[in-house]
Amino acid sequence: MQRQHLKAKAEQIEVAAKGITEAAVSAMIALEEEDSCRPAALWCDLWGETQNLHESERAFPLPGYHEPDESGQAFRSRTG
Numbered sequence: 001m002q003r004q005h006l007k008a009k010a011e012q013i014e015v016a017a018k019g020i021t022e023a024a025v026s027a028m029i030a031l032e033e034e035d036s037c038r039p040a041a042l043w044c045d046l047w048g049e050t051q052n053l054h055e056s057e058r059a060f061p062l063p064g065y066h067e068p069d070e071s072g073q074a075f076r077s078r079t080g
Contacts, residue, residue, distance in 0.1 A: 013053065015052075016049060016050075016052045016053035017053070019049035019052060020046060020049040020050060020053065022049075023043075023045040023046035023048075023049050024046055026045070027043055027045075027046060
């Protein structure tokens with residue numbers, strides 16, 4: 001069961017990482033082309049992709065890890 005859980009998490013992270021990479025590359029290309037409108041829109045896409053990664057982390061948390069505390073830091077349980 002845990003193996004399936006970890007496999008599902010790995011697949012979601014892989015998809016999110018691909019989206020982040022594509023958005024970052026597109027933004028860098030737009031910056032090189034000095035297209036004044038595209039970088040802002042592409043950075044918004046990048047932000048959206050990073051949020052997808054955070055959502056997958058909440059959906060499939062790693063064993064022993066918990067939601068971030070007030071400071072935004074995730075912590076590892078002592079029993080995990």
